[in-house]
Amino acid sequence: MKSKEAKQKLKEEKEYGYCTIDGRKEPIGNFKVEAPRLFRGRGEHPKQGRLKGRIMPEDVIINCSRNKIPKPPLGHNWKEVRHDPKVTWLACWTDSITGHLRYIKLSPLATLKMMKDCQKFETARRLHQHIHMIRENYWKDMESEDVQIQQRGVAMYLIDKLALRVGNEKDAKETADTVGCCSLRCEHITLMEEADSENYKVKFDFLGKDSIRYLNEVHVDKRVHQKLRSFKNGKEDEDKLFDELSVASLNKYLKPLMPGLTARVFRTYNASLTLQKKLDELPVSVDAEDTEKILIYNRANAAVALLCNHQRSSLKANSNIVKKFENKIKETMKAMQKAKEDLATAKKTYKGKKAEVKKKQYLHMLKEKLSTLKVKAALAKEGKEIASIVSKLYYLDPRITVAWCKKHGISIEKIFTKTQMKKFRWADSMAGPDFRFDELSH
DNA sequence: TAAATAACTTAGGACAAGATAT
DNA sequence: ATATCTTGTCCTAAGTTATTTA
The missing domain is CATH 3.90.15.10 (Topoisomerase I; Chain A, domain 3)
Incomplete structure (x- = not known):
């Protein structure tokens, strides 16, 4: 069951989300002007808090072919209509905060x-x-x-x-x-x-x-x-x-x-080469589970994220989780130390077998707790490293990934999301299992 | 020839959707 | 079934590079 918003979005996309280039129907990336709002900006931005004004048709320049000019909304006019085949943007307006042009442009999934x-x-x-x-x-x-x-x-x-x-x-x-x-x-x-x-x-x-x-x-x-x-x-x-x-x-x-x-x-070169090298280094056994293979790929990807200094705030929060685990491990270890001492004194004072058995059981329980905590902490740490997807999208030649998947018998869908599959569909036919980023093919 | 502006790529955060725990 | 956590997509800000202008 799709939500109302999702249905509305789909309808709008069907109506406005495409253009025609050289007779081909191509998807548009952003087909709506930006809504008015308070500008935040990132970091200590000198213009934070300013009002970003509403864009009217009178602010918008249209770039299209001569024979098919889109109509402005009723009672309005476009600022200008031009026919420039040298550029790829479809419409533009001036951003009231920066004074820079903003564009309606093609989707990354467009052929061009x-x-x-x-x-x-x-x-x-x-x-x-x-x-x-x-x-x-x-x-x-x-x-x-x-x-x-x-x-x-x-x-x-x-x-x-x-x-x-x-x-x-x-x-x-x-x-x-x-x-x-x-x-x-x-x-x-x-x-x-x-x-x-x-x-x-x-x-x-x-x-x-x-x-x-x-x-x-x-x-x-x-x-x-x-x-x-x-x-x-x-x-x-x-x-x-x-x-x-x-x-x-x-x-x-x-x-x-x-x-x-x-x-x-x-940046592109060193990021892609790093991925290729890491994938070369990290061994993949033939009978490994898909999840293990994915983990290996993610480790290689993490090396690139580190190189490019890509990070997300959810990851920063994640490091708290790692710390929490580490604290719990420390606590458990302290408790174990104390339990050991207790056990020793219990033996000395000879208070009876029952108390001794209980203390032994308690110590055993702590040991198990410690080992599960250690595993969980390792997983959290790993999770922290792998979550950056930015490098995958912009810096890593998808053919490296395609080739690695083919070589190790794992389906590419396990590595790329649906959208990434579409964005990188050119790579699939270009790269066999032996494709190498660091060797030019003919 | 360098400064300004246009055009295009790359980036994290917001938020929705999906997955998992309760 | 519902709460909670995780992942994927969208949005647009913030970069880089190309082109135009003074």
């Missing part, structure tokens, strides 16, 4: 979007053929006389090794204070040096996209450590770490190295 998605992964695969050269280059760049080149080298290292976002400049009055690689400030990194001086570590602590905290202590090469120290030298906390570097110059540098290469390709 799926082709674009496939292309994205092909570009990332191509990077594998060039990555050796690019890495050699950034080590060389760090040794340059020119500080700008040095900064470019170190930034490339961080983007490659830590999968950091490139970090465009943003307006402090308009948006929350978040950073990426190029916009890191001195206060966001702490250089740590161990006593033996062979162990070079850097602590990163900053707010990234969506004001999600990036907290990571990483071992870095000595050269990187030294360069970071020199970049920080003589600067205040709030000064830019890469003061001579811009996102534009970084992407300009990358462009001629490989067709289609930009900074974000490294």
Whole structure:
């Protein structure tokens, strides 16, 4: 039995949810304008609490073919109707909070979007053929006389090794204070040096996209450590770490190295490669249950989520559950200790067999309780790791997953949801059990 | 040539739907 | 059957990159 809302939604979708491109019926992603409301924003947003106004037909620009112009609601007119075949949006209006354009666009399930998605992964695969050269280059760049080149080298290292976002400049009055690689400030990194001086570590602590905290202590090469120290030298906390570097110059540098290469390709590349490598590493026995196989896949996926720093607040809450279990384990262990002592004294004072047996039983009960608690805690911990689905949706070449499923005789439906199956249907026919992300097929 | 703007991808949270416990 | 927890989808904010403009 479907709810009233669900029925209404289905009806609307049937009527407004599709468009025609080159004679093909294609699904639209968002076919409604955004409703008026109080703007919240994410993190400490300077515009939080402002009213986001109602969008009227007079605010909306329509982009469609000349022969089939949708009618505006009765008594209203569109702001403009244009016929631009170079862009993929169907309608747009200006957001009253940001002043940026918002679009009515195709669904990720539309043919055009799926082709674009496939292309994205092909570009990332191509990077594998060039990555050796690019890495050699950034080590060389760090040794340059020119500080700008040095900064470019170190930034490339961080983007490659830590999968950091490139970090465009943003307006402090308009948006929350978040950073990426190029916009890191001195206060966001702490250089740590161990006593033996062979162990070079850097602590990163900053707010990234969506004001999600990036907290990571990483071992870095000595050269990187030294360069970071020199970049920080003589600067205040709030000064830019890469003061001579811009996102534009970084992407300009990358462009001629490989067709289609930009900074974000490294994130896709390293995420997908990590999945492939983890799946290679984790053994799957032929007679394993499906649930075990899924667990293995999820572990590989978790490694990617960690790399990309993907997290959800439900997971943060989940860590409380893990802690609760840990506390219970501690309590039980204390109780066991006490029970053991009690038993010992009971034996000494010789109060009678009955009391002794009872205390033994109690101790046994505690032991069992402890072992179940330990299992439950492990499961909760694991559950905490696996729940991120973001990487699956945007960074992981679905063909890696398809191939792994085919290789290990598990149906893809066990890994992908219904929508993901549709979004990635291009991958199924393209990847056999031997597909490899790190080898170009012909 | 760099700044502004347009166009497009990626992201977590809200909430509904589904699953599981009671 | 109902409460409670988990998972999947939708929504739109917040990024990156491409293109246009001054």
